[in-house]
Amino acid sequence: MSNYYESSDLAKFGEIGKAAPELGRKFFEYYNAVFAEGALSEREKALIALAVAHAVQCPYCIDAYTRASLEKGSNLEQMTEAVHVSAAIRGGAALVHGVQMRTLAEKISM
Amino acid sequence: MSKPLALRTLVRERHPLARADTQRATIDGVPGVTPFAARVEATGRGALRRGALRVMQINVGKLCNQTCKHCHVDAGPDRREVMSWATMEACLRALDACPTITTLDITGGAPEMNPHFQALVRAARARGKHVIDRCNLTILAAPGYAGLADFFAEQRVEIVASLPSVLADRTDAQRGDGVFEKSIAAMRLLNERGYGRSSGGETGDLRLNLVYNPTGAFLPGNQASLEADYRRTLRERHGVEFDRLYTITNLPISRFLEYLERSGNLAEYMRQLHAAFNPATLDGLMCRETLSVGWDGRLFDCDFNQMLELAVEGPLPRHINDFADGAFADAAIATGQHCYGCTAGSGSSCGGALL
Incomplete structure (x- = not known):
């Protein structure tokens, strides 16, 4: 393993279900339901995910939810504010x- | 972020990608993308073939008052290719000859800048055809076009208008400075004439549909979700209404292709389209029921093929002057790597997502 993180691994996320298909199926069914349009719009959920991605510092999630936020109509100003929400909570949690x-x-x- | 292209057409820049053959070679050369025709064959449904003709889509010219960065037509103020009245008359004769075509879909460029545009609309409406105008909205406020909104309402023309974002910065980044504000003003003009009111429970037949297309190297989001977001934001912030939102995927053609190549996104974008290939989109593809007519009367399977100069296949009429009803029945459709754009995810067409 030359790197701990490979950007091409993001596309293989679904393969995580291979060794435990039932758990994988349940997880992805839940995951997809979470991000569907509901009381919050898909765009709002993508911005929340983007903020959380920064809090948990997951490069796969940052890649996925930067794209998702743009696809769903957010702009860079809104996405940057979401990252500041993350920074404020992380910083505030320390303080x-x-x-x-x-x-x-x-x-x-x- | 890549340096924006100056607001000039590729033709004017004498850019290599102004040529259709260079564009085809560029997208064909992206590695790791199965030839589209082979991918379709592998689904087991056979090659793409036409059904009955329902829509005649006429590209009346490449002249436009805007120079949008993603334009697949490479349209702009410097383009001089516009359809003649003689060619429009040939289109009207074809409409007369082919009763299954119920819709005339007029595109460009800015179609309204063709001097014969209004005569074409009147002639098609007099024949009872549904007429769609693919409008950039800003033309409604351009010098010399006062009265256009009244003309649309009088002729009951359906307006399909580009608005890639409800945020000014993203719309202007794609379509030019100040376009967002002018577009909102144009929507007001149309709303005042009764356009875009179906969402409020009114039953008017003046349709104003918007088009979302991504403002970069990514695919469109979910159409229903974006429509809800557009409706809420445009109503609350700008007090304007529309009927439906269509999401359209950007195809790697002309200026969008130039952007992809210049920004280093071409290979990744093609692989994204390839990975998102969805066989369920194939039956609803617009090329199955659309005849696309170029400004010079040449015939194509769609407006994208037209720009790539990918002519209709086989022993079919190549020019509108030679059109005959039934000639296109069950005809094979010319495809290329760009077709992955219409078959990705929920699919894409001039009427939005397919699924």
């Missing part, structure tokens, strides 16, 4: 733990 740090530091300090 809010500072309260825990402060609580402990104050408890054990004179």
Whole structure:
């Protein structure tokens, strides 16, 4: 394995069901249902997925949901704002733990 | 992002891809893409053949007031190829000879810039034909075209208009600066005349359908979902209405092909189309029921074949002057690698997704 990540692997996502077809079928059925038009539009769901892709730092997901967001009509401004939502939550999640740090530091300090 | 092409046609640039044979060789040369005809044969349904003719699609010329970056016609203000009235008369004679053709679909260029456009529409309507105008919207506000919206309404012409995004930046990036705002203004003019009102529960027959085509090297999203998004956004932000949204895949021809090649996206785009090949689209392909007429009267299986100069196959009439009813019955359809564009995913046609 020359690289841990290969862009061509994205197209092979479906093959993950080969060794456990029933689980694969259930997962992809659920996956497709999640992204179907519902109370949220397909475009909105793609933007959420794009933000989450950045939070979990999955290059396959970033590839897939950059394309999906464009296909479904978003522009670069909207996609960048989605990434900032991700950054704000990740950054905020680190910072809010500072309260825990402060609580402990104050408890054990004179 | 690749450097945008200056707003000039490939012909004017003397670009190698201005030539149809260079375009065909370029897309044929992409590795890893099965020849389209072989892919169709492998489905077991046999080669693509025609059914009855239902639509005559006339390309009345390459003259246009816009120079969109993806244009498969390489249309623009510098193009001088426009259909003559004599050729239009031959088209009308063919309509008379072939009663199964119920729709005249007029495209370009900006069709309205052909000096005989309105006479052609009147003549077809007088024959009881449904008339579609493939309109770029901005022509409605162009100098010399006041009254066009009234003419459309009076003649009950169906308008199919390009609007690749509900966002100004993406529309303008493809179609030129300021096109989005002008397009919205044109939609207002049409709405005021009763166009695009079917979605509000009104039963008017003045149809304004929009076309979404991707603003880059990617495929269209789901048509129904995009239509809902367009309707919501255009209504809430701009107060304009339309009837249906058609998603159309960009085919690797002319200026879109030039963009794909220049931006390094050609091979990947062709492989995307190839991977998305869907045999279920084959029965509904528009080439099965459409006769495409070029500005000079030459006959083709579709407007894309016309631009690639891929003539009708076999012993068929090659020019509208030679048209005879029944001549195209069950005829084989000329195909090429570009045909993967109409068969990808949910399929694509001048009437949007096929599935």
